[in-house]
Amino acid sequence: MELISQVLVLEPTSQVLGKEPIVPFAILLVVILVIPIMFERLRLPGLVGLVFSGLVLGPSGWNLFQSDSPMINLLSDIGLIYLLFVAGLEIDLEQFRRKTSRAFGFASFTFSVPLVMGTLVGLILGYGWNTSILIGSLFASYTLLAYPIISRLGVINNEAVSVTIGATIFTNIGAVLILAICVAVAHAEVFSFAKLLTLSGWLVIYSVAVVTGFDWAGKEFFKRSGDEEGNKFLFVLLSVFLAAVGAQLIGVEKIVGAFLAGLAVNEAVGEGPVKEKVVFIGSVLFIPIFFVDLGLLIDLPAFVNNLNTLKLTLLIVVGLIVSKLIAALLTKLVYRYKWQEMLTMWSLSLPQVGTTLAATLVGYQSGLLPVEVLHSVIVLMLVTSTLGPLITSRIAVGLNSPPADEDSAPPLVEENASETDNAFTIVVPIYNPQTQQYLIEMAALLARQSHGKIIPLAIATAAAHMDAPQLEASLQRSEWLLNKATKQSRALGVGAEPMLRIDDAFAQGISRAAREQKANLIVMGWGKRTGLRARLFGNVIDGVLWASHCPVAVTRLVESPKKIQRILVPIENLTAPTLQPVQFAQMLAEANQSHITVLNVCDRRTSSSKIAWRRSHLSLLVSKLALANAPEIQIIAHENVAQAILQAARLYDLVILPFIRNRTSPGGLAISDVTTQLARQLTCSIIMLGEPQRTQTTNLIMSTTVSSITSAV
Structure with a gap:
């Protein structure tokens, strides 16, 4: 009886969580899914919710999670690497090339002024030169959180906005390199100027090798991989972690390698489904866990009861805001921007999220930054990530974006479209008999108006053997659909040229057939697969939109x-x-x-x-x-x-x-x-x-x- 009673006694929750790693992981997933949505409905940034969740679940709250948990440490480290990798991957190189000189000018101001300001704050509070310089570098970079706002307002082509976007490449690189040098100097047993030069030399060689080598390897691999998105995805991930390991081998932080890897594969990845999948994996899982882990590190009683921490936080927040304003003002005076443009540049450069948080955590883990600075920078992130986009939404409304000749939209129908060789061609992929009628009607209306033709297209999925029963069944069904579409189009008074294609995948088959037929337009039905699998691997519509050479009309009629x-x-x-x-x-x-x-x-x-x-x-x-x-x-x-x-x-x-x-x-x-x-x-x-x-x-x-x-x- 005593043995039975011992078995029936329930273990404490903390012991269950310690023995079953799947339980805290499940809790993390619930937090990542639910908390940001709740905070957004309260009109607060989702980031605030993630950090707040870590605070509640950590030692300062319910004590369900510990910051030294191996599982959380691993996932958070991956999120940290991912954060800096995406920062490099998302740098707009095209905007940088358009306004290189002025982007460098603004970057010089918005990097050097906050760097000096942050260094002074550190020195005033009694920190050493190495720690103070690292604090200053935390001020130097910025995150373009307000990009969707300026995109919606249509002011991206405004010169001041373009310059601010392009300047991120200088500020992020500068902040990452200063972090690498400061941490390496802190770990050196005996510091000397010769060792600093040696480290700097290795860092330059390593950076050039990663940026040029991975860029070349990425372009060559992507060229030879064809449509194998899975292999491209794995290559990008391998590049990230190889670069991170390489950085550690030369004695610098792994996030330096991750950032350089993102910069290196930037052009090879481009704007495509591979980039979407890479960013998606990080944004839905690893990066949110990194923010939750930041919340676990907050010692709320120590933060509230320590007057020096409150003083440091106030100095850091005010110093960052003022220094960024001074940098924008200097840029206005040099390049003669308007006040509204200057304030927009200031607001865009305020948010401190990606590089700043990553560098802060690395500095804290290396012992270079005290916990008070960590607390202050987290508060800085919460303030600036809310304040920056808020100011941008109010200031950028009045900006004018000058029209550019290269932005003129190409006509859907050319002037000589009535000629036989240039007839307006509409490809209509058909699969669902219930929606086929309206698709053909839509295509017929457009073709009749443009004196064009319709190409009903059916894709039969290829099999390993061309005599496979499933392929034969697919061919028969496709032929039946094409016959039906041909009759429908003829009844509407439009010529139809049905096309049957055998291909490995629907999306590739549609985009390739459209290119072969020199189509001017693709008219498709609405896809229903929008869940997690569609996000990870894409659906037919995603694939066609990424690969198509012509406009694609996705209809729900x-x-x-x-x-x-x-x-x-x-x-x-x-x-x-x-x-x-x-x-x-x-x-x-x-x-x-x-x-x-x-x-x-x-x-x-x-x-x-x-x-x-x-x-x-x-x-x-x-x-x-x-x-x-x-x-x-x-x-x-x-x-x-x-x-x-x-x-x-x-x-x-x-x-x-x-x-x-x-x-x-x-x-x-x-x-x-x-x-x-x-x-x-x-x-x-x-x-x-x-x-x-x-x-x-x-x-x-x-x-x-x-x-x-x-x-x-």
Whole structure:
């Protein structure tokens, strides 16, 4: 009986958690999924929720997790490496090349002034030179959390904004290199100037070897890998950890190698599905765990009760804000920017997330930074990640983005499209018999209006043996679908050239067939697979949009396209490439004698003069399209873009949306586009028009919503 009673006694929760690593991991997943969503609904950044979760679950709270847990340490270290890797991967090299000299000028100011300010703060508080310089380097870099805001406002082409984006490459590299030298000097038993020169030399050699070597290897591997996205994904991960190991071998921190690896494979990876998958893995798992681990390190009683810590925090926060303002002011004086541009540059350079937090944690773990500095920098991150985007959303509204000739949108239909060799060609992939009728009707309307033709396309999945029964069944089904589509198109008075293709995958088969047929447009049905598997491995629509050489219209039609009379085209950015949906709408409107409304939603605080400027600017852009019937232009001032479009869409039969993928922040925490919300809530017909990769800077929807950092604004 005594033995039975001992067996029945439940073990304490802490012992269960210690013996079963799967339990704390499950808790971490729940935290990562639920907490950011809760904080966003409270109009707070999701990052705050992750750090707060670590504080509650750690020694200062419920004591469920310990900061020295092997599992959490491993996952946090991977998140730390991932954070710096994504920071290098997300650097916009194109923006840097456009404004190299001025980007270097602003980078010099926004790096050196905060560096000096932070060093002075450290010296005033009694820290040594090495620690003080490292504190100064924490001020020097910045994270472009407000990129989605300036993208939505359409001011990315503004010179001041472009310069601020391009300057990140200098500030991040400088901060990472200073961290490497400071930590190496701290670990040296006997420091000498000769050892510093030796370390610097090895660091330069290592950096050049990683950036040039991995860049060459990445481009060669990607060229030879074809469509093997899995192998490309593994190559990128291998590059990250090889570079991290190489950094440790020469005596510098592993995050230096991770950052350089991201910079090295930046161009090889480009904007494509491989980059999406690499960033996705980090942003949904490893990077959030890193922020939770930061919360575990906070000693709340020591922070609250220590007057010196509060004083240090105040000095660091005020010093960072003031130094970044001075740097932006110096840039204004040198390059003669307007006050509004100067304040925008200041607000964009305020957020301290990616490189700053990573460098702080490394400095703390190496014993170079005391726990008081760690606490202060975490507070700095919380303040600046909220304040920076908030100021940007209010200041950048008034910026003007000068039109550029290279931004002119290519016409969907060429002037000589009626000629046989240049007939407007629409490829219609067919798979679902229930949606096939409306797809063919849509394609027929467009083809008839453009004097073009339809190519119904069926893909039969290849098998190892060409006489396999499953391949034969797939071929028979495809032929039946093609016969049905041919009859439907002929009944609508449009010529059809059915095409049957055997391919390994639907997406590759569609994009390759469209290229072979020199298609001008692909019209597809809506895909339903949007869960975790689709995020990791993509679906057919993702694959076609990434690979296609021509625009892709993804349709969800609730009624026959022939009944569409009122078309709404929301335009988010006032730049010419985003106007292809207007051209598409015009083709459909002329076929149905429909009415088009082009809608732009601006911030509710936008002045009446600015609204008038936006209306005239949008009218000018639309007029350059030389449309037969000019569409109606509407400008709505509203605090919520998605809600404004949803309210306006109630009066329309069809909404045409650009299929846009948001740029992720260098922390890898993605900001979902308003298109995601619209796709879920619109009840009318929807067409999402994805433009080819070459005409986009950041493409498609990235609906990863681990943490909408700027949801508070």
